[in-house]
Structures are given as C-alpha cells and as structure tokens.
Amino acid sequence: MAKEFKRYLVTSALPYANGPVHIGHLAGVYIPSDIYTRYLRLRGRDVISVCGSDEHGVPITIKARKEGVTPQQIVDRYHALIKKSFEGLGMSFDIYSRTSSKTHAETASAFFRKLYDEGKFIEKTSMQYYDEEAQTFLADRYIVGTCPKCGNDRAYGDQCEKCGSTLSPDELIDPHSAVSGSVPVKRETKHWYLPLDRYEEFLREWILDGHKEWKTNVYGQCKSWLDGGLQPRAVSRDLDWGIPVPVEGAEGKVLYVWFDAPIGYISATKDLTPDWERYWKSEDTKMVHFIGKDNIVFHCIVFPSMLKAHGDYILPENVPANEFLNLEGDKISTSRNWAVWLHEYLEEFPGKEDVLRYVLCANAPETKDNDFTWKDFQARNNNELVAVLGNFVNRALVLTQKYYGGKVPACGELTDYDRQSIAEVAAVKASLEGNIENYRFREALKDAMNIARIGNKYLADTEPWKVVKTDPARVETILNIALQITANTAIAIEPFMPFSAEKILRMLAVGKFGWERLGAMDLIPAGHAIGEPALLFEKIEDDVIQRQLDKLAATKAANEAAEVAQNIEPQKDTIQFDDFQKMDIRVSTILAAEKVAKTKKLLKLTIDTGIDKREIVSGIAEHFTPEELVGQQVLVLVNLAPRELKGILSNGMILMAEDASGKLRLLQPGEATHNGAVVG
Ligand SMILES: Nc1ncnc2c1ncn2[C@@H]1O[C@H](COP(=O)(O)OP(=O)(O)OP(=O)(O)O)[C@@H](O)[C@H]1O
Numbered sequence: 001m002a003k004e005f006k007r008y009l010v011t012s013a014l015p016y017a018n019g020p021v022h023i024g025h026l027a028g029v030y031i032p033s034d035i036y037t038r039y040l041r042l043r044g045r046d047v048i049s050v051c052g053s054d055e056h057g058v059p060i061t062i063k064a065r066k067e068g069v070t071p072q073q074i075v076d077r078y079h080a081l082i083k084k085s086f087e088g089l090g091m092s093f094d095i096y097s098r099t100s101s102k103t104h105a106e107t108a109s110a111f112f113r114k115l116y117d118e119g120k121f122i123e124k125t126s127m128q129y130y131d132e133e134a135q136t137f138l139a140d141r142y143i144v145g146t147c148p149k150c151g152n153d154r155a156y157g158d159q160c161e162k163c164g165s166t167l168s169p170d171e172l173i174d175p176h177s178a179v180s181g182s183v184p185v186k187r188e189t190k191h192w193y194l195p196l197d198r199y200e201e202f203l204r205e206w207i208l209d210g211h212k213e214w215k216t217n218v219y220g221q222c223k224s225w226l227d228g229g230l231q232p233r234a235v236s237r238d239l240d241w242g243i244p245v246p247v248e249g250a251e252g253k254v255l256y257v258w259f260d261a262p263i264g265y266i267s268a269t270k271d272l273t274p275d276w277e278r279y280w281k282s283e284d285t286k287m288v289h290f291i292g293k294d295n296i297v298f299h300c301i302v303f304p305s306m307l308k309a310h311g312d313y314i315l316p317e318n319v320p321a322n323e324f325l326n327l328e329g330d331k332i333s334t335s336r337n338w339a340v341w342l343h344e345y346l347e348e349f350p351g352k353e354d355v356l357r358y359v360l361c362a363n364a365p366e367t368k369d370n371d372f373t374w375k376d377f378q379a380r381n382n383n384e385l386v387a388v389l390g391n392f393v394n395r396a397l398v399l400t401q402k403y404y405g406g407k408v409p410a411c412g413e414l415t416d417y418d419r420q421s422i423a424e425v426a427a428v429k430a431s432l433e434g435n436i437e438n439y440r441f442r443e444a445l446k447d448a449m450n451i452a453r454i455g456n457k458y459l460a461d462t463e464p465w466k467v468v469k470t471d472p473a474r475v476e477t478i479l480n481i482a483l484q485i486t487a488n489t490a491i492a493i494e495p496f497m498p499f500s501a502e503k504i505l506r507m508l509a510v511g512k513f514g515w516e517r518l519g520a521m522d523l524i525p526a527g528h529a530i531g532e533p534a535l536l537f538e539k540i541e542d543d544v545i546q547r548q549l550d551k552l553a554a555t556k557a558a559n560e561a562a563e564v565a566q567n568i569e570p571q572k573d574t575i576q577f578d579d580f581q582k583m584d585i586r587v588s589t590i591l592a593a594e595k596v597a598k599t600k601k602l603l604k605l606t607i608d609t610g611i612d613k614r615e616i617v618s619g620i621a622e623h624f625t626p627e628e629l630v631g632q633q634v635l636v637l638v639n640l641a642p643r644e645l646k647g648i649l650s651n652g653m654i655l656m657a658e659d660a661s662g663k664l665r666l667l668q669p670g671e672a673t674h675n676g677a678v679v680g
C-alpha cells in the first residue's frame with residue numbers, strides 16, 4: 001500500500017551563483033519542480049518549496065580573482081539576478097534563500113559538529129598540491145595541465161572540459177598552479193572524510209530494495225555507484241571561501257561545497273518558518289528533490305548518508321532527476337556562453353513567460369537528453385499554443401460576445417456527442433493527476449492541452465456558426481459547453497502556465513474555481529457576463545527566431561575566435577637581418593602536380609622558379625587535389641638543401657600557412673608577378 005503523507009517538502013537544486021540561470025536549468029529542475037508544487041497547492045496539500053543560491057566553492061573564487069572582485073561581490077550579483085529572473089518566470093518557491101546566510105552558516109556548522117562529535121568522520125592526512133609562491137593549497141580546479149586522455153593543455157585537476165574526462169590532479173601532465181603559474185609542490189594536509197562505505201548496506205536496502213519506483217535513470221545511476229563500491233569522501237577543503245570547519249586546529253579549512261549545499265535546503269526552511277522541524281523531522285513528510293542528472297550522486301548517495309549519520313532528519317521519498325537539455329545540438333555551457341539565458345529571454349520576449357514554460361515542459365529531458373531549438377520553440381508556439389489553446393479559447397469567447405452580447409447562454413438538452421465530449425473532459429483529471437504525481441510532466445501537460453483539443457474539435461464538429469442560422473437554441477447549448485470547457489482549461493493549465501490560466505479567468509470574468517472542480521460542466525452560470533476576449537498567445541514570426549539564431553551564431557564565432565587566439569603560437573627567438581637574407585624565396589608557378597605512388601600525403605610538383613624548372617615533393621595531398629594546384633603562383637624557398645623523398649629529389653619548399661582548423665593555405669603574391677621575383 002502506498003504510504004500516506006501529511007505534508008510535502010519540495011526542494012530544487014540550488015543554482016550555483018557563478019552565472020545566470022539558463023534554459024537547461026529550467027527544463028531540468030525548476031519547471032518540473034514548480035509544476036509539482038503548484039499542483040500540490042491547488043489540491044490543498046500542505047506543501048513548501050525551498051530553493052536558494054549555492055554560493056560557496058572554488059569556481060566562485062576563481063571568477064572573483066579573474067574579475068578582481070571579492071567572492072561576495074560575485075555571489076551578490078548572481079543571487080540578485082537569479083532571484084529576479086525566477087520571479088519573472090513565475091517560479092513559486094516559498095523561499096529563495098542563499099548559502100552565505102547566517103542561518104546557513106550556523107546550520108551547516110552544527111551539522112558538521114554533531115557528526116564530528118559523534119565520531120562519524122574519519123581524519124586523514126594526505127599529500128596535496130601546494131602553491132609556494134601564493135602560499136596556498138590548491139583545490140583540484142586550481143591545477144591546470146595537459147589532459148592525459150586528449151592532450152588538451154588547459155585541463156583542470158578535476159576535469160578536462162575538452163573531452164569531458166573526470167581527472168585527478170595526479171593524472172595531469174605538467175601540472176601548474178592556476179593561481180601563480182608556478183609548479184606546485186606536494187604538502188601534507190589534514191581533512192575529514194565521510195566514510196560512505198559504511199553506509200553502503202543502508203543505501204542498498206533503502207534505494208535498491210525500497211525505491212524500485214524511482215525513475216530508471218536515477219535508480220540505474222544509484223545502482224552503478226553502489227555496485228562500484230563507495231569510498232570515503234572528503235568533506236573539507238583548504239580554501240578561504242566557505243563555512244569554516246568548526247573544529248580547533250582547522251584554520252584555513254572550510255566545509256566542502258557539496259557538504260554544505262544540500263544542508264541549504266534545511267537552512268532555507270528554517271528561514272521560511274519557525275515550524276521547520278515539522279517538515280524535516282516527521283516521517284509523514286514527503287520530501288522530493290528536483291535536480292539534474294549530474295547531481296544524482298549527491299542527492300541519492302552522499303546527502304542521504306549525511307542525513308542518516310545525523311539521525312534527526314527524514315530521507316527523500318523521491319529524487320525525480322532529469323537528464324540534460326542541449327541547445328541547437330551542443331551542450332549548454334555557462335563558460336562558453338552557449339545558452340539561452342532566462343533574464344535575457346524575459347527581456348526579449350515580454351509577456352511570453354508561459355511560452356517558455358510550455359516549451360521546456362513539453363520538451364523536458366525526462367528520460368533522455370533532449371535538444372532545444374528555436375525552430376521547435378516557434379513551431380510549438382504557433383502550432384500548439386496559438387492554434388490549439390489560444391484558438392479554442394478565442395473562438396468560444398468571441399462567439400459568445402457575437403451571439404449573446406457576452407452573456408453565457410443556458411445549456412439545453414444534450415446530444416450524445418455532447419455527452420461524449422463532456423466525458424472526455426472529465427476523464428482528463430485522473431490521468432493528469434496520476435502523471436504529475438508520478439513526475440511525468442510532459443504527459444501531464446499533454447493531458448491539460450487535451451482539454452483545449454477536445455474543445456476545438458467540439459466546435460469544429462458542432463459548427464455553431466452554421467447552426468446559428470437554422471437552430472439558434474442548439475447554439476446556446478454548444479456555447480455553454482464550450483465555455484465550460486474553456487473554464488476547465490484554465491484549471492488544468494494552471495500548474496504549467498499560471499499566467500495564461502489567470503488571463504483566461506480574467507477574460508471569463510470569474511475567480512479561481514479550485515482543482516477539485518476540474519471536469520465539472522457547471523463552472524460558469526448561465527447569464528454570467530464574460531469579459532473582453534483578448535489573444536492568449538500570438539504567432540511568433542520567422543524574423544524573431546532568426547534574431548535568436550543570429551545571436552547564437554555570433555556566440556559560436558566569438559568562441560572560435562577566442563579558441564584561435566588562445567592557440568596562437570608564441571613568437572620565436574629574435575634573428576638578425578642576415579639570417580633572413582640567407583633565405584632565397586622566389587615567386588614560382590606550379591606547372592604540374594601528381595600523387596606520389598603508394599603514399600597518402602605526398603604530391604610531386606613541377607615548378608617554374610624563373611631560375612629553372614625543378615621538382616618539389618610536398619606533403620599536401622590531403623589538402624589539395626593536383627588539379628587545383630596546376631597554374632597557381634606560389635612562394636618557394638628555393639635554396640633549401642635538396643632532400644630525397646620516396647626516391648624523388650625534392651628541391652625546395654612551397655610556403656604555406658595552417659588555418660585554425662588545420663587546413664593548409666598556399667601563400668601567393670597578391671597579383672600575378674613574373675616567376676623568379678625575389679621575396680624579401
Ligand atoms: N543542461 C542542463 N539540463 C538539465 N539540467 C541541468 C542542465 N544544466 C544544469 N542542470 C541542473 O541544474 C541544476 C543547477 O545547476 P548548477 O547551478 O549546479 O549549474 P551547473 O550544473 O554548473 O550548470 P552550468 O555549468 O551550465 O552553469 C543542477 O541540478 C543541474 O543538474
């Protein structure tokens with residue numbers, strides 16, 4: 001039998017305060033969490049939803065250092081931006097807190113201290129990289145070097161962002177400090193570890209046996225972590241930004257950000273209500289963590305082990321993590337600015353909050369990674385929101401205005417077809433509820449939209465605009481039903497599109513009905529005067545979408561240019577004019593070109609140097625076809641010592657440059673010049 005819960009505690013992953021919120025965050029975490037919470041509230045359940053900014057950790061200190069400001073200034077900036085843009089999108093958290101708050105420092109500190117006092121940690125000294133110049137231990141992120149897997153020479157000590165490999169600093173080739181650039185040394189340091197291995201049995205029983213109903217992506221990831229065997233995890237770091245480890249002799253050490261961040265859910269609840277313990281310490285509270293897939297291990301393995309070790313708190317009942325949303329085929333990335341930023345969207349698409357909410361829910365990466373494209377955004381707006389929902393609501397309201405001066409007509413006798421349509425609307429409630437309660441938000445949204453689809457079909461099939469000429473009494477019933485369906489639409493879409501739900505109610509000139517009335521056909525009484533119809537959604541034109549695509553193209557170009565700039569080779573050692581004079585470079589023409597047999601790369605070129613005709617063997621067959629070379633004027637270093645290649649004597653070198661993609665380009669005189677002209 002399903003467990004009965006008296007109240008709900010909904011948490012949403014704390015966004016990291018080193019950048020604004022993007023559509024990936026929204027589709028992965030915040031849209032589903034908001035739908036779930038709004039739904040529970042509509043059903044009259046006792047629910048609170050907590051969130052806040054995650055403000056500690058190394059990336060924030062790196063960003064602060066780069067910008068020459070303090071970490072506090074960084075988090076103040078992004079906390080304010082994130083909070084405001086969440087409000088703009090209608091996120092209905094009961095509290096949006098932050099982990100740099102006093103409550104949080106106290107709560108996290110006390111949490112650590114209890115585990116420390118009860119001997120739940122192990123203390124270990126280990127050798128870690130230390131920057132002698134900057135006199136600081138280096139967090140993994142602060143060590144850069146060459147990735148052993150792909151050769152990227154800007155890999156971090158914890159991860160290579162080029163190939164995505166997880167690394168440890170010891171694997172890096174040629175490691176150096178990101179702080180001072182110096183070569184770090186190893187030094188001894190002491191840290192506290194949570195021995196996760198001691199919680200393995202508890203976790204196996206709790207998740208693998210007890211929560212088989214969890215989403216398969218979540219369950220699967222937990223199983224693979226548990227099957228791989230758990231290791232003790234350090235819960236402290238050598239860093240000066242964070243919550244100090246509350247233990248004597250721990251100067252210069254702070255709680256690891258992943259130890260303090262989930263405790264942020266507890267401190268946010270404390271800041272919200274003096275009654276916080278009822279939510280966190282009663283077995284009949286249902287706690288649900290909304291997160292993206294990269295947070296599964298922290299919310300299903302690490303945090304539950306912390307909660308278990310502490311002993312006073314409940315465990316999550318479900319962790320419906322989503323997979324990832326990509327953007328136009330590429331991974332969303334804050335550092336590469338490859339994202340659609342919520343605060344920019346709100347500015348560029350005023351009044352279209354629900355369009356984004358709709359598209360991100362309809363396309364949410366619930367079971368696999370998904371792609372956001374602007375074309376799909378446009379199509380869903382035009383073909384679904386405008387053509388189905390907006391069109392139906394508009395027709396029902398406009399016809400009522402036209403035929404009855406805005407007064408709701410009475411419902412007369414029902415036909416079988418009326419009854420069938422009414423039954424279809426009534427059936428939506430159970431399906432919608434089941435889908436939301438089982439975290440299938442895409443399906444739930446389809447259910448809600450189905451009401452408008454049924455309504456549209458009802459109007460198309462009953463054709464009141466035709467019938468009005470022959471049987472006006474029948475049209476009264478048709479429009480009464482259409483208006484009742486419109487009112488139902490407002491109830492059903494509210495968790496997903498709260499702005500539009502409110503607009504419909506305003507147009508109907510009614511107050512909220514309450515979730516329990518979903519499916520009813522007596523929501524608006526006959527004789528009630530509805531308000532002025534207005535368009536619920538408007539078509540989005542191609543030029544609007546093109547502007548967004550252009551913006552992304554500009555980002556891509558800027559990223560590529562930055563990449564090229566970073567890879568420019570440093571200037572070589574200074575030479576004297578005499579050194580340069582020794583090179584004899586001449587304008588020459590390629591007379592003939594052919595592939596060297598049994599080689600992939602070599603071409604044999606016959607060249608007119610103006611001095612003579614000679615042969616040069618050049619490794620460019622993968623870059624040029626023989627045909628495109630014949631007749632080209634090029635620059636040739638003619639006095640390079642001859643060299644034999646595959647039995648052919650090569651007499652000189654053709655000058656070329658390599659572009660950013662590695663393709664070779666011929667160097668040519670700007671205008672045709674006589675062969676033998678001296679370059680210098
Ligand atoms: N592209 C995405 N699709 C789905 N969920 C995402 C995506 N990016 C981040 N999330 C989720 O959003 C939540 C908040 O993310 P967080 O602030 O930690 O940023 P992040 O994972 O570092 O992202 P980014 O590197 O893009 O800033 C996390 O639960 C994370 O799993």
Ligand SMILES: [Zn+2]
Pocket residue numbers: 147148149150151152155160161162163164165
């Ligand atoms: Zn790599």
